[in-house]
Amino acid sequence: ETGVTQSPTHLIKTRGQQVTLRCSSQSGHNTVSWYQQALGQGPQFIFQYYREEENGRGNFPPRFSGLQFPNYSSELNVNALELDDSALYLCASSATSPSYEQYFGPGTRLTVT
Amino acid sequence: DQQVKQNSPSLSVQEGRISILNCDYTNSMFDYFLWYKKYPAEGPTFLISISSIKDKNEDGRFTVFLNKSAKHLSLHIVPSQPGDSAVYFCAASVMNSGGYQKVTFGIGTKLQVIP
Numbered sequence: 001e002t003g004v005t006q007s008p009t010h011l012i013k014t015r016g017q018q019v020t021l022r023c024s025s026q027s028g029h030n031t032v033s034w035y036q037q038a039l040g041q042g043p044q045f046i047f048q049y050y051r052e053e054e055n056g057r058g059n060f061p062p063r064f065s066g067l068q069f070p071n072y073s074s075e076l077n078v079n080a081l082e083l084d085d086s087a088l089y090l091c092a093s094s095a096t097s098p099s100y101e102q103y104f105g106p107g108t109r110l111t112v113t
Numbered sequence: 114d115q116q117v118k119q120n121s122p123s124l125s126v127q128e129g130r131i132s133i134l135n136c137d138y139t140n141s142m143f144d145y146f147l148w149y150k151k152y153p154a155e156g157p158t159f160l161i162s163i164s165s166i167k168d169k170n171e172d173g174r175f176t177v178f179l180n181k182s183a184k185h186l187s188l189h190i191v192p193s194q195p196g197d198s199a200v201y202f203c204a205a206s207v208m209n210s211g212g213y214q215k216v217t218f219g220i221g222t223k224l225q226v227i228p
Contacts, residue, residue, distance in 0.1 A: 042218030056213035100206035100214045104156030
């Protein structure tokens, strides 16, 4: 059984650019949630995808968008990057929705300069 | 609006002693409470949970206590081991109108267990 994987590990982008982060969910899991963890903060919920549909969203602007594919892997896209978008982006998968039991990947560290 | 609060940014404990990590919350609608452990360069790992209808849950060396009237929960680790040194996140979950469980995290407490 493979765990949650994320790519890339690290990324440096310039303000105004666009970025795509990728996540492969744990085998058998059909729900993926994305979190942003700024330095010194806890993870903050961005949105959740269940069976390829967004079924929940936190307090993040529309320039944060996502996709889930038929194999339940997922992408997080951020447009018009701002300096405050610099953070660790965590992906978590669940066996189903609703579920509070989540399994996290190691994260992607995004730096916006 | 920080609905889950961990007021102690760090805690140092001697090996073999008890570690007590505390967490307060404001939303009375939370139905599950969770603790996650995070090592550097890894994602958070689920440790233990408790339903809002319980007041205690135990799993080996880890026990979580919930005091609903005080909106307070705590994680006890007995005995503490050096491998327990990590950042511990308190989290709380609520069923949202969209039919999903929204999980809210605290900012974490860094535990150092001294050999």
